[in-house]
């Protein structure tokens with residue numbers, strides 16, 4: 289074995305930390321990983337939607353949420369703003385969240401797709417390409433539970449779930465966390481029956497959150 293020391297490995301000079309240096313916390317590491325991920329999403333051109341968008345749409349909410357709402361894809365308003373659920377569906381979602389008493393420090397919202405699909409038609413191939421971003425977001429956010437909004441989000445996160453109208457309003461368990469399906473807030477705007485269903489299931493979500 290050559291050189292100084294007994295391990296045979298080259299000695300790496302130690303950086304002396306002064307007492308006043310900030311110690312990097314797990315929290316600042318998570319924040320940095322989140323910022324890197326957001327930059328990757330904004331630069332992504334892995335599918336054709338990437339070159340058609342105005343903005344990629346990453347997330348809205350706290351980085352330490354109890355609950356993450358998962359929608360399908362940005363619409364026109366979200367594509368313009370670069371923020372999820374800021375249009376008509378977003379107003380309905382925000383009203384529901386206020387109604388069940390979630391504080392801003394409790395929740396966040398994101399989509400399966402980060403870029404707007406043409407004519408707002410959900411694009412399954414793009415969702416497959418985009419999926420690693422969603423998985424990395426959820427691994428960093430570490431929520432206790434997910435609320436899926438609509439059929440595509442439910443199918444993506446719980447492929448064994450029954451159709452959304454059967455599943456909505458009843459909590460499920462998927463891996464380490466609970467999942468609470470809702471119909472999509474845009475569907476709730478379509479008919480009186482669906483509005484009532486939305487309100488009924490949102491109230492059930494509120495009770496579930498209080499019980500948990």
Ligand code: URA
Pocket residue numbers: 359360361362363366371372373374375377378399
């Ligand atoms: N619908 C969605 O699924 N997501 C949005 O961000 C807006 C509308």
